[in-house]
Amino acid sequence: MNGPPPRTAHDPLVPGFRFLTDAAAPGMLHAAVLRSPHPHAAILRLDVAAARAMPGVAVVATAHDIPGDKRFGLRVADQPFLCADRVLTVGDPVAAVAAETPAQARAALAAIVVEWQPLPVLADAAAALLPGAPVLHPGGNVLHATAYQRGDVEAGFAIAAHIIEDVYETPRQMHGFIEPEGAVAIPGPEGLTILAPGHWAEAERQVIAGMLALDPARVRVVASPVGGSHGGKDQLHAQPIAALLAHLSGRPVRLLWSRGESIAIGVKRHPFTIRMRSACAADGTLLAHAVGLLADTGAYSQHGPEVLDTAHENAQGPYRWPHVHVTGRLVASNAGNSGAMRGFGALQVHTALEQQIDRLAAACGVAPLAFRLQNLRADTAPGQLGQTLAAPSWASLAARRLRPPPPPRQEGRWRIGTGIALVEKGEGFARGGPNQASIALCLTPAGRIAVQLGMSDLGQGLHEAAAVLAARRLGCASEELEVLLADTAETPDSGPMAASRGTGIVHRAIAAAAPAFLAALLDRAALRLGQPAATLRLGPGGIWAVNTHANAPLLSLAALAEGAPLRVLASAAPIETTTGTGAVHALFTGCAAEAEVAVDCLTGRVVVRRVRLIPVSGEVASYAGLRAQLEGCASIAAGFVTLEGLPAPQGRMRADNLDGYLMPTIADAFLLDVDAVENIPPDSLGPRGVGEIGINAAAPALCNAIRAATGFVCRRLPVDPEAMLTHLGAAP
């Protein structure tokens, strides 16, 4: 058996890299899933008898074959592993086959008899709210709601000099990772091993054990490395069905989603409809802000409640509003599955809010930058929902690096404009989330120092960040470190790799574990060397004497490793607050952005020319990693604003392949300046995560650049070139 990939092969660009689902095992079966062709239908009859008799078929599973839990979900377990009586979206799974060959598995699917009764389709959140709409979930179609009020918005509007009111719509965006969803499940004497890209191996293990009614100790999940995710593999995907088929057949099973399956059933960014009414006084002082949020979560809750909470929490931005009223609804529909995607919830409201801010500034004749500085909340003020913060976001430091946008200009057929934006976004999870993170530091028998962490490398460089930060904290060389990620057989639970928390978690968890680990190392060295531990230190290559000019260690790590294994487990405490209203974060990251676009007056197409991102990063673990993260952020933002969107008319995704869903390519790449704010007042929280915040800042800056260039308000993203041409009028 080939098993999991070598621990060092975390970088897809390094020869020898293998995706987890490239693993093969002797006697491995190939799986295929029968999926609903209907957006909404009852299953009147499901007959798999003929399929079970097909050549090469080892097992056919339906919901009735699941021994344990039938549904899963993050906050609400409302998504069936296999649908028994009703499907809520195209692609919902109803039966699964494992056979000797992929062709035999597909042939068996065709032999499954399903009698469907199509039901009325709720194509989007608005349809799901209409009176008489079919009810998709026992508690109704509204799966989550939020409300927050401060002051009296109507009183604020009554005395306002300027009010901007509008409705903004944001698109269903797709992650577009290279490696589609998939899983390999391998039964063995010690239990079931699942190799599948994911964000949180421990939670995946718990859910799979619950589904199979197994002791979690009998399930092992290896979830790293990941061939791209951007949040799209943050929830279970192919793992449960692969595990079920392996469990039932007693044989290894590989289940790979096709790109078409990934597009139909993989999660997407939540489409939002955002109504904002925002007001300021004649001198530009912000007065009142009323926000209504409507999010389409598709068939099941998935990350929807967290997404809505995040939108709700960020609807005010880093500004002072005396009067605020925010309400939000998360609504189920028959349009696929919405879920986690980088920057979620906050991105949608940031694009609306920052356009409102620019439009208010224009209404009262104040420059956009001056307007923001004038209305910025104090760094030490409570958070947007009144919560006490663990540390300021220091958004002000980013704001002060912004330059006033130059006026728009015409260059031949192009209209050029520059926009700015200022945002902050929570890091880690709101209170009650899986904020604790454990880490283990080990001296391996081979004399290497191992960092064991339950989070995954999604391609963002967690592996490198962990090695660099551990070496920095411990004083050894980073090449003496080995990092093991997301393998429940060995790594402790660190919570999910999500919410921009990876780098900060590594920093804090290593800080928590390092004193005890170093003490254990030096105590052992002191015994071996016969001198006090206080005279020793860990350095490159091993144990060194302090206060000497020696140029070699006294004791190598290999020599020190002889004897009993040495492992220290420690946890980073959650950063949470008990103050404030609702699901609030205690730590925010600030980021500012400048963006320049060129709008083609002949075609209406928007081209991104330049983006400057100013994240408040604090200490930087890896400059290459920081830049790579922000390049990804800026590109995702550019796609969100100018190109990407997956409409689902009548509940059917418009594309079934990447030729129908256009994302920016390398030819669309633009100049990116990164100007990270590294020097912030010191605290114990470590580097701030930049995996998402660049999207949140760049997207609204692009919207504002488009408006600056053309006067076009980005009410609906991505910008439709036809709408732009209509706005521009006659050709120049």
Add this chain to the structure above:
Amino acid sequence: MTKRPGIVLAPRTVAEAMAAGRAGAVFGAGLTALQLGWGEDGPEGTVADLNGLPGLDRIALRGDRLEIGALVTLEQLRRCAALAARWPALSALLSQIGALGVRNLASVGGNIAWGAGDLVPALLALDARLVTPAGSIGLAAWPPGTLILGVEIPPAPAFLFIEKVGFRAAFSPSLVTIAATAGFDAAGRLSAVRIALGGGPNRPGRIAAAEAEVEGCAPNAIAPGALAAALAGAGCCAEDAFATAGHRADVAARLLGHAFRMAAAA
């Protein structure tokens, strides 16, 4: 339910290829477009792989005319120095077709025969001729599905404009691909205008009404609205999930008007 696996023939001569075609085979070379229609089990019908036909992978400049073999790849043609020197707009168009990996496989003949290829409107405007087993024919007269051996591009006109409008910077489906050739009379008015449109879902063809609209006009006197109406009225612009037909015609008219004005100003 398992599909019958497809059959791939490898004719070595034009006669063998034509025989395969008469027997129902689909001609293929780079297969970049054809394979899009295949399922997991490959082609269902018979494909005649033309890559074994000799002598069709060359480009030759004969006087002022360019002769391009049907098996010349799009990338090979893009890198042709004679093309870049004499027909720079056509050379530039090639960089907007597919991605490099596609252009390295896709053939000139295939791009034409596919029907949705971006080369077609450009070649129509250029009055290019196809080399077929039956001899040289005008592109518009080519019977779909029949064998193409090469393309002949006539001498470069005084004015040549080609633009493919996509949705992103590269590797994009076409919104519209628009091409025009013209001369200018002594008074600076457009003469002998040829306008062709195609790309993506659009039905490629010359647009006589658009040609008539601008023939004899001073470029600055072209009315964009009337040109757009002429382009839209031809019915070549298609509506699909990405854009309306009216938008495609509007963009084509704006591009043409702009190109004529720029040429007049130069």
